[in-house]
Amino acid sequence: MSAMRTTILNSEALTRDEAKSARREVQRHKRTAFFLVAPLLVFITLSFVVPIGTMLYRGVHNPAVAELIPETLELLEDWDGKQVPSSRVMTSLALDLQRLAKIRRSGKLAEEINRARPGMSSIIKSSARKMKKTPQDELVNSGAAHLLNAHKAWADVKIWRAIKSVGGVYSARNYLKSLDLERNFDGEIQVRKATKIYLQLYGKTLKIALYITLLCLILGYPLAYFLANIPSKLSNLLMIFVLLPFWTSLLVRTTAWIALLQTNGVINSFFMGIGLTTEPLDMLYTRFATIIAMTHILLPFMILPLYSVMKGIDASYMRAAMSMGARPMRAFFTVYLPNTLPGLSAGALLVFIISVGYYITPALVGGTDGQMISNIIAFHMQQSNNWGLAAALGTLLLAVILTLYWVYDRLVGSNNIKLG
Amino acid sequence: MTSKNTQSFLQFHNTQKTYDQKTLVVKDFNLSVEKGEFVTLLGPSGSGKSTVLMMIAGFESVTSGDILLDGVSIAGTAPYKRNIGMVFQNYALFPHMTIAENLAYPLKVRKLPGIEIKQKVAEYLDLVELGDFGDRAPGQLSGGQKQRVALARALIFNPSLVLMDEPLGALDKKLREQMQLEITRLHKSLGFTVIYVTHDQTEALTMSDRIAVFNEGIVQQCARPAELYEKPANAFVADFIGENNFIKGTVSSVENDRVRVKISSGEAIMARRADASNSGDACLVSVRPEKLFILPSDHAYDNTLSATFTTRLYVGDFIRYFFDMPDGTEISVKVLNDLAAPDFKEGDTAQLVCLASDCSAFAAI
Missing domain, CATH: 1.10.3720.10 (MetI-like)
Structure with a gap:
């Protein structure tokens, strides 16, 4: 009688071995399915997910200026933006420009800053040329004067604001620009004054x-x-x-x-x-x-x-x-x-x-x-x-x-x- | 044309139809349908029965002849002005509307007030016993339920005529029988006029007041179901409706509505005269398997045929016996599965008997 009951119970519930083999079967199907789509998965990851991710990242990640003039930007951090920065900052930029001119990278800096303020390209390029000609120890002593001599625009506070604004590694600048917006120096978002296209x-x-x-x-x-x-x-x-x-x-x-x-x-x-x-x-x-x-x-x-x-x-x-x-x-x-x-x-x-x-x-x-x-x-x-x-x-x-x-x-x- | 003035509700006068400007799919069609009648157009596929239906509905033009509804020609009337309800084989329920919206559609088109539409929809949903289904989508219904909705939708606007184009063709056998009863019930209680198209003869025989049998665009016979079955007008009808045995022979004499036929085995039999005309002509005699009896039998009979037993099929409620005539013609006999069912060995000779009124003689095709 009891033997009969156990057989009935067993016939209703799966034995451990049966459950295991059924599970293995399911897993094998899943594995097969995965292998079938794996090449496509790799392809999509490489050709779709990665490029789009890079694109999204590039929209906010702009390290160019930060890499080119790191010291000047560090000094500008404490600057309040109301008046032309101290001679220490100017000297630092003068030295940066000289260094960049020597390794022929001043053009890149000019291009980057020009995006924030049109017309900056020629100012930076010509200044950089002049700094290159000036001996380095002279720049260390009176870099600010040399810079102001190179172009009178360096006395304009707006130029320095422009440099500071493009100095950040991460910024929403490009997104704001795509929406015809910009951030003023106080950090408020406003409709872009220049071109709205x-x-x-x-x-x-x-x-x-x-x-x-x-x-x-x-x-x-x-x-x-x-x-x-x-x-x-x-x-x-x-x-x-x-x-x-x-x-x-x-x-x-x-x-x-x-x-x-x-x-x-x-x-x-x-x-x-x-x-x-x-x-x-x-x-x-x-x-x-x-x-x-x-x-x-x-x-x-x-x-x-x-x-x-x-x-x-x-x-x-x-x-x-x-x-x-x-x-x-x-x-x-x-x-x-x-x-x-x-x-x-x-x-x-x-x-x-x-x-x-x-x-x-x-x-x-x-x-x-x-x-x-x-x-x-x-x-x-x-x-x-x-x-x-x-x-x-x-x-x-x-x-x-x-x-x-x-x-x-x-x-x-x-x-x-x-x-x- | 005096016939145009008769009181028949729906009349066809020499209606013809061609699709390709060469051959007629409907030839010289004449039919009168009374109000409240259930008339079925029956025939094999491609026989022109659906074309007739499409001409009544207005979806196909009439090539020549005329169709009169209530005495007025509708041959030139646009389909949406004919006030004819139609039930399709695939139900044609609008899938983007609920059942209630489907039923309301013809009423909305007729600009009935909202309250009245609501009442009528509820009334007709109850009529087809789908009272709780108003909010469902057609996709959620079974085939039989869909067809009942389609039926209600074709009836809800009180059409002068209801056309049904093989409405039960997509249903399985059991559901089909149920729906046959349902349609008959609605027809009896509401009294609408129906033109019904089918290729299923059982359906036609059980439901119709009259049946018009189509073949190759011609009406072979239009009669009540019993007459069609018992007294077929020609060999096509005899063959198409039910089962039949056909025996070849020659007409030896004609007496009013009876003919004497000498069959190929040499025996002479009497038969009802269908369309066999003159003595000396070749003819076919039909006799249904259930009207033949095997001697010894208590049934009265006029004709005797001798044939050789070949085999028998056990069907259940009856047994089917197969015999060969001397010329090789196979004869099938249906015998009730009771104690009287005889036993044969292959090659045994049997005497098959039947009444002359159960035999029909046709002109050989």
């Missing part, structure tokens, strides 16, 4: 992206509807034409637009040929060119999710609505459109996000008016060498996109996205 540029970028998205929607929705409602043999054939831009090089497509839009290009020649205009229209290197060319490039991103969603919508929905008395337009807006929302929002989100960060097409056909934020980021990376500002601008762009996604998620729900 970045907020306007973000606005323009978002506006262009919105135009492109709307245009893709207007062009893509009817086409997707048409493709989803014809025999699949025909729709597969036509789908090739939709995908054709995908398979062509981006550069080729953009260059083709240059050929079409330029002053003596195909479109202008045609318009003048039929007598529509007497003078060629300015189409290339405008915002118009950016919008047209990018719409062309991004259209498949709109059509594909829409098509896949529409393919799954049975014709009986519209029929049911109409049999219940709804006119075709009403049936469309109350029944068909809401059901295409997952594809519509996926397409719109894709096109919008891709176009917000687009670089190559605006760079080639946009001129000055058609430039977007990514072009300015590239400019700071390649030409003005201000990586810190480029990083801050890029980070803000990322933040803008994440915010938009968050808003979208609150309004529509991210579950309502169907990418294909």
